[in-house]
Amino acid sequence: MKLYDLISQYKACGLSEREIILIASHLTGKSKEYLIAHPETECPDEVLGLLDLRLEGYPLQYILGSVEFYGRTFKVEEGVLIPRWETEGLVEIAVDIIKRKQIKLVADIGVGSGVIAVTLALETGVTVLGTDVERKPLEVTLKNAKTYGVEDKIELRLGKFLEPFKERYAEIQLIVSNPPYVKCGTPLQKELLYEPECALFGGVDGLDFYREFFRRYDVTGKIVLMEIGEDQGEELKRMTGGTVLKDLAGKDRYLLVERLS
Numbered sequence: 001m002k003l004y005d006l007i008s009q010y011k012a013c014g015l016s017e018r019e020i021i022l023i024a025s026h027l028t029g030k031s032k033e034y035l036i037a038h039p040e041t042e043c044p045d046e047v048l049g050l051l052d053l054r055l056e057g058y059p060l061q062y063i064l065g066s067v068e069f070y071g072r073t074f075k076v077e078e079g080v081l082i083p084r085w086e087t088e089g090l091v092e093i094a095v096d097i098i099k100r101k102q103i104k105l106v107a108d109i110g111v112g113s114g115v116i117a118v119t120l121a122l123e124t125g126v127t128v129l130g131t132d133v134e135r136k137p138l139e140v141t142l143k144n145a146k147t148y149g150v151e152d153k154i155e156l157r158l159g160k161f162l163e164p165f166k167e168r169y170a171e172i173q174l175i176v177s178n179p180p181y182v183k184c185g186t187p188l189q190k191e192l193l194y195e196p197e198c199a200l201f202g203g204v205d206g207l208d209f210y211r212e213f214f215r216r217y218d219v220t221g222k223i224v225l226m227e228i229g230e231d232q233g234e235e236l237k238r239m240t241g242g243t244v245l246k247d248l249a250g251k252d253r254y255l256l257v258e259r260l261s
């Protein structure tokens with residue numbers, strides 16, 4: 001089927017021209033710039049299946065198998081969270097802290113696709129200890145680390161919080177995390193239904209992860225930087241004594257806890 005026919009048919013059903021072209025580019029191996037200039041390009045039949053999947057709400061990033069983050073392309077697969085732009089802000093703050101405080105060892109709890117761990121290793125040369133409660137995120141993080149040649153800078157272990165790195169806890173200077181913080185029962189847009197539940201939901205008030213983390217760990221002498229929900233700042237300041245920083249949209253988004261020893 002010709003690309004221009006696909007565009008008119010699927011735009012009428014609600015897909016954007018951009019996503020139709022990206023899916024066609026993914027299947028044909030031709031760049032999107034080429035396809036824009038050559039809408040008469042013949043697309044293989046499989047494109048119809050992928051466009052129908054997208055119409056049902058299946059995330060574009062899982063179809064393409066990749067996502068842009070902090071100026072780089074990262075692999076994503078079903079079973080790992082699709083990184084969000086807000087998390088680039090967390091990385092930006094972490095890079096600044098690492099450089100200013102000359103930090104050498106960072107821990108990333110809940111690596112997902114590895115965007116935080118890999119970007120921090122690339123941007124600062126720091127070593128990152130990464131954990132996740134699921135095996136798939138650890139596998140995807142390793143693939144992304146290998147793509148960018150930082151697999152020797154990132155150590156990955158399966159388990160909750162920092163339990164897998166208990167023996168190295170004292171050495172960790174900065175702990176970062178983008179934990180699950182969505183309140184259970186929140187109505188979700190259909191794309192989110194395809195993402196792993198354990199990456200999204202943080203209990204009735206969305207705060208289970210933070211509550212358990214700060215109960216388990218004495219963070220004296222360390223810096224903790226975590227992404228938070230936009231309405232969780234006040235409660236988390238009360239819970240931790242930390243400060244809350246805003247994202248680019250002006251919403252409370254990052255919790256910074258620095259307990260001096």
Ligand SMILES: C[S@@+](CC[C@H](N)C(=O)[O-])C[C@H]1O[C@@H](n2cnc3c(N)ncnc32)[C@H](O)[C@@H]1O
Nearest residue numbers: 081083110111112132133160161178179198199
């Ligand atoms: C919101 S996703 C973040 C993924 C990635 N860091 C990012 O920013 O795109 C949260 C990740 O934390 C993992 N996770 C949830 N609870 C955890 C826990 N207690 N300890 C370690 N990992 C956890 C989930 O499996 C998921 O991969």
